[in-house]
Amino acid sequence: MPKVSVIVPNYNHEKFLRGRLDCIINQTYTDFELIILDDMSTDNSLNIIKEYQLAHPNLIRVIPSTENSGSPFKQWDKGISLATSDLIWIAESDDLASTSFLEYCVPFFESNDNLGMVVAKSNAIDATGQQISEFHPMFKGYESELFNDKANGFNYFKGNDFIKDYLVYKCLIPNVSGTLFSKDAYVKSGGLNMDFRRNGDYDLYFRMLFNTDVGFLNKSLNSTRYHDAKLTASNNAQSFKELSTILKPVFNKLKLSASKRLEIMSFYFTVFKYDIYLNNTYTFNEKLAIFRNLSDLSGLLKFKFLKFILQRQKIDLAKKLRN
Incomplete structure (x- = not known):
């Protein structure tokens, strides 16, 4: 053998x-x-x-x-x-x-x-x-x-x-x-x-x-x-849903603190911001649905997300007023 x-x-x-x-x-x-x-x-x-x-x-x-x-x-x-x-x-x-x-x-x-x-x-x-x-x-x-x-x-x-x-x-x-x-x-x-x-x-x-x-x-x-036909795990709703399902039992098994969970999720939140939230191919409701999968992993991340939304709304409003 x-x-x-x-x-x-x-x-x-x-x-x-x-x-x-x-x-x-x-x-x-x-x-x-x-x-x-x-x-x-x-x-x-x-x-x-x-x-x-x-x-x-x-x-x-x-x-x-x-x-x-x-x-x-x-x-x-x-x-x-x-x-x-x-x-x-x-x-x-x-x-x-x-x-x-x-x-x-x-x-x-x-x-x-x-x-x-x-x-x-x-x-x-x-x-x-x-x-x-x-x-x-x-x-x-x-x-x-x-x-x-x-x-x-x-x-x-x-x-x-x-x-x-x-x-x-x-x-x-x-x-x-x-x-x-x-x-x-x-x-x-x-x-x-x-x-x-x-x-x-x-x-x-x-x-x-x-x-x-x-x-x-x-x-x-x-x-x-890396080539055009490369099969990769793109950052879409399915990816984030799976990520939540995978990490939740791991976080619980490791008994991670709230601050540690937020620290870990910072990477995924950054990915979400640039690949999902600032991507106009997604509707606002779709963006919220995707985020819910991430926020399940960190309560503190919900507050961070709300702050980010308010900042973006101010930026978008300022752009509209200038135009």
């Missing part, structure tokens, strides 16, 4: 597939199986996948869907259920990795019994593969805390401490392609909740790390690709 199961969920990424599969097949650590899932692609993806399977029949299993699942999380879960290995690498089909990704990440599980996940340093690339940022954008402000040269570049966090000090603020495990995790930890957490269409990964990481630990590796081993 191989040590690692590499799962590549794909949908219409024919122009990125060869690069993705090449960097997996050429890994310097070779004790792995490769499971490729195609979610009823309408481009030439499946032909490319079959070409690779023909060239590597003992390495690759191809599992094409008979209908589109409509969810990347369903594909992740399907791949994990098919995996025969102790460790899982979900390598999304539009991203890239160093050929030494597994070589660096696997040994940490052998020397840390309660380790549930290793997160490698990720950069950001464009559609052509050119680097646009040394760090994934979600790491901004946390780069030195998560990635440093202590202990040979491996920064180990107890799961509960990482949740309390970092994960509650935002999803600082932003790209699953940059992680290697324990299948046992996934199963014991209950796996992905398919009710979440946008933030299922964020919800999963909380449940996994309440029982296991996480390490951040200061080596740039993963590249998150």
